[in-house]
Amino acid sequence: MGDTGDLLDGPRARGAFLLRVLMEPPWALQITEDAPLTMVAVLTGGAWLRQPGQEPQRLTAGDVLLVRGATPYVLSDDLTTPPDIVIGPGQSCTARDGRDLSDELASGVRAWGNDVAGRDTMLVASYPEQAQLGTMLGAALPEVALVRGSNSPLLPVLVAEAARDALGQEAVLDRILDVVLIAVVREWAAEAPTGVAGLQVLSDPAVAEAVRLIRAHPAHPWTVDELAARAGVSRSVLARKFQDIVGIPPIGYLAQWRLSLAADLLRDTDRTLASVSREVGYASPFSLSTAFKKAYGVSPQAYRTRKTA
Numbered sequence: 001m002g003d004t005g006d007l008l009d010g011p012r013a014r015g016a017f018l019l020r021v022l023m024e025p026p027w028a029l030q031i032t033e034d035a036p037l038t039m040v041a042v043l044t045g046g047a048w049l050r051q052p053g054q055e056p057q058r059l060t061a062g063d064v065l066l067v068r069g070a071t072p073y074v075l076s077d078d079l080t081t082p083p084d085i086v087i088g089p090g091q092s093c094t095a096r097d098g099r100d101l102s103d104e105l106a107s108g109v110r111a112w113g114n115d116v117a118g119r120d121t122m123l124v125a126s127y128p129e130q131a132q133l134g135t136m137l138g139a140a141l142p143e144v145a146l147v148r149g150s151n152s153p154l155l156p157v158l159v160a161e162a163a164r165d166a167l168g169q170e171a172v173l174d175r176i177l178d179v180v181l182i183a184v185v186r187e188w189a190a191e192a193p194t195g196v197a198g199l200q201v202l203s204d205p206a207v208a209e210a211v212r213l214i215r216a217h218p219a220h221p222w223t224v225d226e227l228a229a230r231a232g233v234s235r236s237v238l239a240r241k242f243q244d245i246v247g248i249p250p251i252g253y254l255a256q257w258r259l260s261l262a263a264d265l266l267r268d269t270d271r272t273l274a275s276v277s278r279e280v281g282y283a284s285p286f287s288l289s290t291a292f293k294k295a296y297g298v299s300p301q302a303y304r305t306r307k308t309a
Contacts, residue, residue, distance in 0.1 A: 014263065015170060016177050017091055017126040018162045022113030025120070028076035030083035031067075033091065035126035037141070039181060040065040040075070041155055045120030050074040051144065059146075064155075064184050066145040073144070077120055091126070109165045123159050125177050145188050152183035206231040206238055207245050214254050218261055219281035224250050254281075259295050262288060266304045273300055 017035070020043075031038075046060040051073045059065065059075075067073065074083050085101060086094050093101045093112075107116045158176045161169070209231040214222060227250055228238040242250045258280040265276045273285040282288035292300050 014174060014267075015128065016174055017124075017128060018110055018158075018173055018177065019091075019124045020111045020113075020159065020162055021122045021124055022107055022111060022116055022118040023077065023120045023122075024113075024115035024118035025077035026081045027085075027114055027118075027120070028074060028081040028083040029085050029087055030072075030074050031087045032070065032072050032089070033067075033087055033126065034070040034089045035128060036069065037181075038067045038124065038126045039177075039184065040067070041123045041125075041150070041159075043121040043123060043159060045077075045118075047075045047077065047120055047122065048079050049146075050076065050079070057146065062149040064147045064150040064152075066141060066147070066184065066188070068141050068143050068145075071143040075122075108163070110162045123155075123162065125158075125181075141185070141188075147184050147187045147191075150184050150187055152180050152187075154180050154183065204241060204245060206233040207241050210238060210242060210250055211246070211253070214250070214257055218254070218258050219279060221281070222251070222254055255291065256295075258282070259292060262292060262300070263296065263303065266300055276300070 040059075041064045042059045042061050044061055046058060049057045049059055049065065051071075056079055070089075076083065084096055085105075086092075086096065088094065093105070095101055102112075105112050105114060107113055113121075154176055158173070158180050161173055161176060166172075206228075210227045213220075213227060213230055224239055225235050228235045231238055233241075239249060242248075242253070246253055248256070262276050262280045262282075265271055265279065271279075273288065277283075277285045277288040280288070282291070289300055292303070296303055
């Protein structure tokens, strides 16, 4: 299947949403969330997964569900239980009549459900922005992926940390979540049949080489022509394959990768904005600031202040 390094070096959560869900039967959740990726790890008990046009699947403790984008699904204690709670975009939580249930069912620090001692418990984690997930990882995963009996050793740590409310806890959770997601995707990829949509990114030599070059030398003024020449294919072939496999053009991927690196440097170092700009390939701090604010919704300085507060 090829080297999965580039695929798995993608996720960089920043302010990811985490919640322990505590449910006692009967219960059923209609989920129409629109996060780039949502991970549901079954901790105790179990749940039925229902999707339009698909056979229901029973999830048990240890199973991890990965759902990409706005894929609708239902989780319930039993196949006959009708959904009475709707989880919508932005983790909104309402009853069927539109009543907000967010506070009514809150059960402590990052905990929510109809019974704090419920039989069926899950950890739900969502990446709020596509750029945080990583374009290649997002393209490789199907709309729904299921890993049976995940053995990620850090999953229990993530669950325990989710219940804490300590200084800097958001950053701690983000970092652990990234590692857990990588472990789960690695398990899924090991079992995925050859030819699964998106895994072509690991085996297509031209696209793999273009991605490697971009990631190894983000400050280089890459053009599609140069990437194609280095990858040994024509410009049109690389552009078509890259769009089909990764989901965006090569230069769009380059821009995302540069901004992701800039965010890491802003968060983890005290480098000046001018220094960061040069390292990731922007002509000036102003051009980086403009692109960064468009992608992340805040200026680089505000992002750094927020993440170190």
